[in-house]
Amino acid sequence: MWAYIARRLLGLIPVLLGITLLVFVVFHFTQDPVQVVLGVHGSPAQQAALRHDLGLDRPVLEQYWTFLTHLLRGDMGQSWMLRRPVLPEILHRIPHTIELTLAAMLITVVIGLVVGIVSAIRPNSVGDAVGMVGSLTAMSMPVYWLGLILISYLAARNRIFPMNGAMDPVLLSNYKGNDFYIFWSLFTGHWTYLKDAFWHLVLPACTLAAATTALLARMTRGAMIEVIRQDFIRTARAKGLSGWVTVWKHALKNALIPILTVIGLQVGGLLSGAVLTETVFTWPGVGTLTTTAVFNQDLPLVQGSVLVVAVLFVLVNLVVDLLYAWVDPRIHYS
Amino acid sequence: MKRSRKFGALAVAGAMAASLVLSGCGGKQAESTTGPSSTTNQTTAPTLGHLTFELLTYTNPRPYNPEGDKLAEAIQSELAKIGVQVKVTPLPWAEHKTAVLKEGKGDAYMFGWIGDNGDADNFLYVHFHSSQFDALNSGHYKNDQVDKLLKDAAQAADPAVRAKNYVDAQKLILKDAPWIFFNNTTDFAVTSAAVKDYQLHPTGLVDLRDVTLGKDTLVYARGADATSLDPAMIEDGESAKVISQIHDTLVRYKPGSTEVEPSLAEKWEVSQDGLTWTFHLRKDVKFSDGSPFTSADVKYSIGRQLKGKASADMPYADFSFGMVKDIQTPDPYTVQFVLNEPYSPFLANLAMSLAAPIISQKQHEKYGDKEYTTHPLGTGPFVLKDWKKNQQIVLEANPNYWDKAHMPKVKQVIFTVTDKNTVRVDQVLNGQADIADGVSTSDIERIMAAKDKSILLQSPGMNINYMAFRTDHKPFDNPDIRKAISEAINREAIVKALYQGYAQLAKGPMPDFIPGADKDGQPYAYNPDDAKAILSKLGYDTTPLNK
Numbered sequence: 001m002w003a004y005i006a007r008r009l010l011g012l013i014p015v016l017l018g019i020t021l022l023v024f025v026v027f028h029f030t031q032d033p034v035q036v037v038l039g040v041h042g043s044p045a046q047q048a049a050l051r052h053d054l055g056l057d058r059p060v061l062e063q064y065w066t067f068l069t070h071l072l073r074g075d076m077g078q079s080w081m082l083r084r085p086v087l088p089e090i091l092h093r094i095p096h097t098i099e100l101t102l103a104a105m106l107i108t109v110v111i112g113l114v115v116g117i118v119s120a121i122r123p124n125s126v127g128d129a130v131g132m133v134g135s136l137t138a139m140s141m142p143v144y145w146l147g148l149i150l151i152s153y154l155a156a157r158n159r160i161f162p163m164n165g166a167m168d169p170v171l172l173s174n175y176k177g178n179d180f181y182i183f184w185s186l187f188t189g190h191w192t193y194l195k196d197a198f199w200h201l202v203l204p205a206c207t208l209a210a211a212t213t214a215l216l217a218r219m220t221r222g223a224m225i226e227v228i229r230q231d232f233i234r235t236a237r238a239k240g241l242s243g244w245v246t247v248w249k250h251a252l253k254n255a256l257i258p259i260l261t262v263i264g265l266q267v268g269g270l271l272s273g274a275v276l277t278e279t280v281f282t283w284p285g286v287g288t289l290t291t292t293a294v295f296n297q298d299l300p301l302v303q304g305s306v307l308v309v310a311v312l313f314v315l316v317n318l319v320v321d322l323l324y325a326w327v328d329p330r331i332h333y334s
Numbered sequence: 335m336k337r338s339r340k341f342g343a344l345a346v347a348g349a350m351a352a353s354l355v356l357s358g359c360g361g362k363q364a365e366s367t368t369g370p371s372s373t374t375n376q377t378t379a380p381t382l383g384h385l386t387f388e389l390l391t392y393t394n395p396r397p398y399n400p401e402g403d404k405l406a407e408a409i410q411s412e413l414a415k416i417g418v419q420v421k422v423t424p425l426p427w428a429e430h431k432t433a434v435l436k437e438g439k440g441d442a443y444m445f446g447w448i449g450d451n452g453d454a455d456n457f458l459y460v461h462f463h464s465s466q467f468d469a470l471n472s473g474h475y476k477n478d479q480v481d482k483l484l485k486d487a488a489q490a491a492d493p494a495v496r497a498k499n500y501v502d503a504q505k506l507i508l509k510d511a512p513w514i515f516f517n518n519t520t521d522f523a524v525t526s527a528a529v530k531d532y533q534l535h536p537t538g539l540v541d542l543r544d545v546t547l548g549k550d551t552l553v554y555a556r557g558a559d560a561t562s563l564d565p566a567m568i569e570d571g572e573s574a575k576v577i578s579q580i581h582d583t584l585v586r587y588k589p590g591s592t593e594v595e596p597s598l599a600e601k602w603e604v605s606q607d608g609l610t611w612t613f614h615l616r617k618d619v620k621f622s623d624g625s626p627f628t629s630a631d632v633k634y635s636i637g638r639q640l641k642g643k644a645s646a647d648m649p650y651a652d653f654s655f656g657m658v659k660d661i662q663t664p665d666p667y668t669v670q671f672v673l674n675e676p677y678s679p680f681l682a683n684l685a686m687s688l689a690a691p692i693i694s695q696k697q698h699e700k701y702g703d704k705e706y707t708t709h710p711l712g713t714g715p716f717v718l719k720d721w722k723k724n725q726q727i728v729l730e731a732n733p734n735y736w737d738k739a740h741m742p743k744v745k746q747v748i749f750t751v752t753d754k755n756t757v758r759v760d761q762v763l764n765g766q767a768d769i770a771d772g773v774s775t776s777d778i779e780r781i782m783a784a785k786d787k788s789i790l791l792q793s794p795g796m797n798i799n800y801m802a803f804r805t806d807h808k809p810f811d812n813p814d815i816r817k818a819i820s821e822a823i824n825r826e827a828i829v830k831a832l833y834q835g836y837a838q839l840a841k842g843p844m845p846d847f848i849p850g851a852d853k854d855g856q857p858y859a860y861n862p863d864d865a866k867a868i869l870s871k872l873g874y875d876t877t878p879l880n881k
Contacts, residue, residue, distance in 0.1 A: 004396040037569075037647060037649070039569035039570075041569070041649055041650055042649060042652070043656075044650045046646055046648075046651075048646075050646035050647055052646075053647070054648050055687065083567065083647065084704075086708075089723065092723060093724070151757065151760075155760070155764075156757075156763075159764055161629040161762070163752075163760055163761055163768065164724065164757060166725070168550050169553050169750050169766075169767075170748065172722065172725065172726060172747065173551075173719070173720060173726070173748055178354060215449070232645050263567040277754070279778075280754075281752060282752050282753055282754075282757075284722070284724050288724060292558070292724070
């Protein structure tokens with residue numbers, strides 16, 4: 001098991017190398033970042049000096065090599081746009097992305113499973129039809145569009161939720177906790193902050209969760225119908241077990257492997273969806289940071305955020321793989 | 335500005351060559367226009383066929399032209415009516431800029447300008463002086479009289495003399511028609527109905543000192559976060575908005591105009607030779623931490639941006655202070671700037687919220703370039719309390735503020751970040767923000783409809799949207815053809831249709847709130863018949879094109 005984890009972690013290295021190389025190459029063909037930093041008034045001499053400062057006058061391969069060696073020392077370089085080190089910038093944003101992704105995950109699992117199971121118990125019933133049509137609709141809606149619709153109806157016109165951000169500006173100006181707004185206020189008992197932060201989280205989390213919830217509901221339905229038709233379920237029923245016990249204890253556990261796979265894959269979907277969702281809601285996470293960095297052609301910042309998200313993605317998938325072994329004792333990692 | 339001066343010698347040589355070419359062409363043109371053959375041709379068969387030219391345009395929206403390439407298309411269809419065939423070449427802005435400025439492509443191009451310091455020089459010299467061929471005067475416009483007027487105006491210290499020169503230069507420019515002058519767009523902002531005593535400034539300067547709104551905290555929603563709070567390190571308006579709350583400048587813009595008035599300096603004078611500018615500082619000014627403000631801080635703030643000292647990432651160092659040779663401080667309340675050559679727009683540079691705001695020497699020496707941005711210390715009406723990156727910047731009123739007549743009325747200002755223009759408007763309408771700037775024209779009707787909740791503010795923008803002719807080669811080396819094209823385009827109708835009344839028809843190369851603007855400027859009026867007459871006289875076919 002430990003050897004397996006070590007192997008998986010080693011497997012991260014080529015993945016990260018590939019990602020950094022890709023970002024590097026793409027950026028090499030875009031506009032000159034010096035223009036972005038200096039704007040219209042940089043003199044040619046100043047531009048040359050800045051290009052030299054940023055190492056842009058050296059061969060690409062050499063730049064890439066410098067980046068890699070620095071990365072090994074935990075140094076992701078300086079943001080061109082913000083003129084500050086990249087890593088702390090990202091570390092301040094990650095808690096927000098984690099809270100948003102976790103909330104979306106929670107919605108996905110709870111609603112996705114419930115809708116899937118209810119649909120599976122009575123296939124082709126009215127409830128099933130509503131669930132499946134609803135999930136198809138949710139899956140087809142682009143995150144960006146859904147987010148704007150929710151803002152427009154539930155925040156702008158009906159003022160049920162705040163329009164964007166992670167906390168009310170006036171509250172936030174007195175907030176003394178860390179970047180995990182929800183967790184911090186929950187564990188330290190600051191209910192005013194918790195309520196406000198939670199209220200800010202609802203719309204982005206629902207937006208982000210829509211597509212994954214729908215997919216999970218459909219997968220769960222399929223997997224459950226498959227299992228429910230099998231002999232051991234009939235046996236369980238014949239033993240006199242109630243419908244719900246059969247479903248929860250026997251059917252669900254057997255249907256869980258494919259469901260878990262989907263959940264694992266959806267985490268990737270959530271992380272990439274988070275970039276769009278965060279941008280729509282001006283959520284202060286890595287997603288918004290990445291978008292801003294791309295627009296400003298801030299290579300170190302893009303590079304850093306993409307790397308961090310990639311690491312998160314690989315780690316989550318590793319956890320999911322390990323969960324397989326826990327759910328299904330027949331699976332062993334060695 | 336400085337960059338362009340550097341090319342001075344080279345450009346003069348270039349200009350001489352260009353004028354030779356021009357006069358050569360002019361001569362030929364004169365022959366063909368006065369020759370008897372062309373007059374007979376205009377009624378029978380035109381000799382030259384349809385006038386055809388290539389017009390470069392950018393495709394994306396720009397602040398002075400939110401409709402992108404639609405303007406070029408409008409020009410195209412307008413000119414088709416008099417038989418002029420326009421080949422429109424659309425490119426994304428970055429590539430368009432290279433094609434126009436570096437590669438000299440096309441016969442004419444769409445372009446625009448957003449002013450930096452609100453000085454007429456920053457609109458006229460950069461676009462119409464013949465030393466600027468390698469920069470923004472890419473159409474190679476040259477008129478010796480205009481050259482002299484602009485050069486003299488840049489060197490004269492007396493504002494009245496300068497203004498007269500600029501007005502005279504504009505009249506000549508309008509006659510020569512090197513551009514078609516379209517519009518100056520309007521800037522919009524919205525405030526909640528409770529907000530009093532707030533107005534927009536054409537330079538984008540935000541003055542919150544007198545604002546009241548019936549509560550202690552003002553929430554100001556804008557599109558992006560500041561990148562830095564160090565005035566020397568910025569080139570974006572969002573940073574400048576916050577920096578100008580924390581810091582002051584030696585002189586400041588008057589409300590609604592780019593004329594300057596005293597601020598940290600109570601008066602100033604220029605030496606006879608125009609080289610030494612002496613500023614007398616107020617003696618009652620303290621930094622927000624209570625430490626005294628002296629000439630040493632001024633010397634330090636600007637000195638770090640002078641040639642040889644400035645680091646490569648100080649975007650406005652060269653533009654604002656490239657002409658400064660030395661700074662002297664004869665006493666704690668006197669500062670002298672010694673310039674390389676007489677250059678009056680220098681005064682306007684000192685009013686900008688980029689580069690010019692005065693920082694505390696002590697504070698900057700303590701924190702250095704890297705840390706000052708999060709520990710700014712100035713003499714301004716507000717003080718930085720907290721900065722949550724990409725979320726909000728919290729400022730508190732400065733109890734030590736020197737301008738007692740304008741002590742800040744609110745206790746706290748929060749600058750929030752919301753990148754979508756529409757959402758910012760909703761925030762104000764819903765009471766989640768008190769002021770929102772960067773309002774899109776598509777939201778204006780909504781704001782007007784909610785009069786009980788909000789107030790729409792507007793100000794003419796410091797910009798110009800134009801089409802430029804390449805005046806150094808055919809066909810637009812002939813001023814008559816430029817005039818004909820200008821007359822053939824119904825600017826008023828186009829500006830009205832494209833921008834729905836949210837832009838002002840331009841009276842010339844710069845907006846009229848700039849000192850020296852020709853307020854009575856009259857570019858060639860819409861007159862398609864005259865345009866046709868000119869073109870057919872020159873031998874062009876003016877039967878309308880089908881397209």
